[in-house]
Amino acid sequence: MAMNQSVTIGVAALLIGGVGGFIAGKSGGSDAAGDSASVERDAKFRREASAVHQDGTAPESRARSIKEALREPGQLARLQSLVDLYEGMSLEELAAAADSLDDLPMADRIMASILLFSRWGEADPQGALAYSETMGFGGMFARPTILRSWASVDPVNAAKYYAEHPNEFNGPGGRRGPGGEGGADLVAREWAKLDPDAAMAWANSLEGDDKGSAMISIVGEVAATDPAKAATMAATLTGDDQMRAYGEIAQKWAAEDFSAAESWIQTLSGEAKDRAMSEAVQVLARTDPDAAAAKLASISEGGARDRAVAILAGEMAQEDPAAAASWLGNQQTGDYGDAMRRIMTNWTAQDSAGALSFIEAQPVGEIRDSATQTYLWQNQDVEPSQAMSLAEAITDERNRDRTIGMTARRWMETDETAARAYVESSDLLSDRAKQRILDGRGGPGWGGRGRGR
Missing domain, CATH: 1.20.50 (Pheromone ER-1)
Structure with missing residues (x-):
């Protein structure tokens, strides 16, 4: 598999895993060649490396170490240099590179670690996972990246490993992993890119929270390319799982074709319809706030409408926070506070004097409280007594x-x-x-x- 896809996987891992997780802390490497499969993989990657290094040395264009790669001018050039470096490494060299990550400044360590564990997760996932067990707290964040990379090329065995070791991908106290995704979600999303029907069949074999969350992940992935098929899949779900899946579909479909998404949403009913329409309106708000505001009437009062109002208020405030605040005052919502926080965040940054004047003109209540709190937390230049x-x-x-x-x-x-x-x-x-x-x-x-x- 081309390493360029690992860049995508690694960047996604950063988003789900948080920057604090890729802190490799280990003295010594893992035993990556503990079985015949690992030996075969190691030989394969050595052959790939030797094809690049015909005379046993790195080409002029390839960095010879992580530190050298990180000295490239330009962030994208550094990423590509790390990709090229890791692509030519054997399993032993990947383990040695992981050992060296502790010597890097934090920002460089994060970038180098994401790409390293993505590559290692494709090349020898069990060796990479074994290494992560030696990393202390940081291993909890590296393991989702490894599992996701494994699933991107071999979802069947990644799923089997997860089923046998689910707790390896949970946070402290059994909580779901960084970013709110569990191991089943990671496997499901990657498997759905390769074979959504097989992924859904696997998800159906799961139990408890894993089953529902995996199905929703698959539906969300399918919705990015075939929302109509995703809607058919979501129709087989029940309860909150189905509503969450409908929300995923509405987001993806509305981003591509709001009219088509709206037509589908009209076939739903009740809370599911409101939730899907809220998600679609939130997407529309990013490009056409006025049109999104006109769609609010089709959402029943409640949490789904409140969320759409808050998102729309924040989007409006990017252009004209005063107008957004005036609009909010005419809305019926159960959560003025969230909407006002979004408005005031923009207003304080754009025109702190105007934001303060708005606060001083407000009567006592939720809107003034939320506006005041956000204004003070955002603005460090207010005179202390004021x-x-x-x-x-x-x-x-x-x-x-x-x-x-x-x-x-x-x-x-x-x-x-x-x-x-x-x-x-x-x-x-x-x-x-x-x-x-x-x-x-x-x-x-x-x-x-x-x-x-």
Whole structure:
């Protein structure tokens, strides 16, 4: 298989796995040639490498190491250089390359790791998975990439391995893997690209959550190229699985042909129809907000309509946040807060003074609370006393405490004495909230994590 497809797989793995996962932490390589199949694969990849290296050395155009590949000018050139490098490596060399990843800066390590485990997952998936077991916490993030790469070329055996080792692809406490996809989803999506009917037959053999999620993944993959066939497949599902599948189809179909998608949606009924139409409207909102707004009337009041309103408000706000806010005020929705957060995120970035004027003109309530909270979290240039005055007016106690705490911690960076005095004298904060703020706990930011070994 051409390694260029592995680039696609690797980039997808980044999206589902998160940047923190590809932290290779290991001393020593895996025993990739533990069985005859591995030996045969190793010989195959050595032959491929020797075809490229006719005189035993790398061509001028091929990097000789990961670090050399990463010195290429331009990000795309670095990606291609890594692809070429990994394509010419034997299994032993892939393991050695994985050992060296710890020496790279984080951003480079992420890029190099994604492509390495994608290649290794195609060449010797069981060897790559064995290596991932030595990586500590980071292995939890590498394994989905390996499984997905394996399934892209050999879904039958990837599915068999997953069935025998499902817990290898779960997060801490049995939760689904990074990005919300489980191992069954990864296998299903890749298998559906090769043979959707066989993939669906396999998914039907699963049990519990895996069965429904795998089927939905297959339907979503088929919908990208043949939404009518995907709709036929989804009709065999039941309950929430069917509604989720209809949502996947509506998204994909609406992106290609909204009119055709809408015609199909009209054949549905009840909650399934509302959910599918909501998903289609959200897609339409990205290219034609006015047309999308006109379609809202066809969605019954409820969660599906609320989600469409929020997405549409955010899309409108990219062009004219004031107009988006005015439009939102005329909508019936059960969640003004989500829609206003999307509007205010754009408004604060585009015109913070205008955003503040809007807030000050609003009556007490959900819209003002949400607008104020988003404005203060997005805008670090508000004068501390003004920021505190705005935060204190938030009516929801939990959100008020969080926003006051965030504002106080920012204030401490420029005038710790004044900020601490404010917190200590506040009549709005509980003693517990005061202590958390003064101790610097519970604020925004990224938690730390060591390199798993």
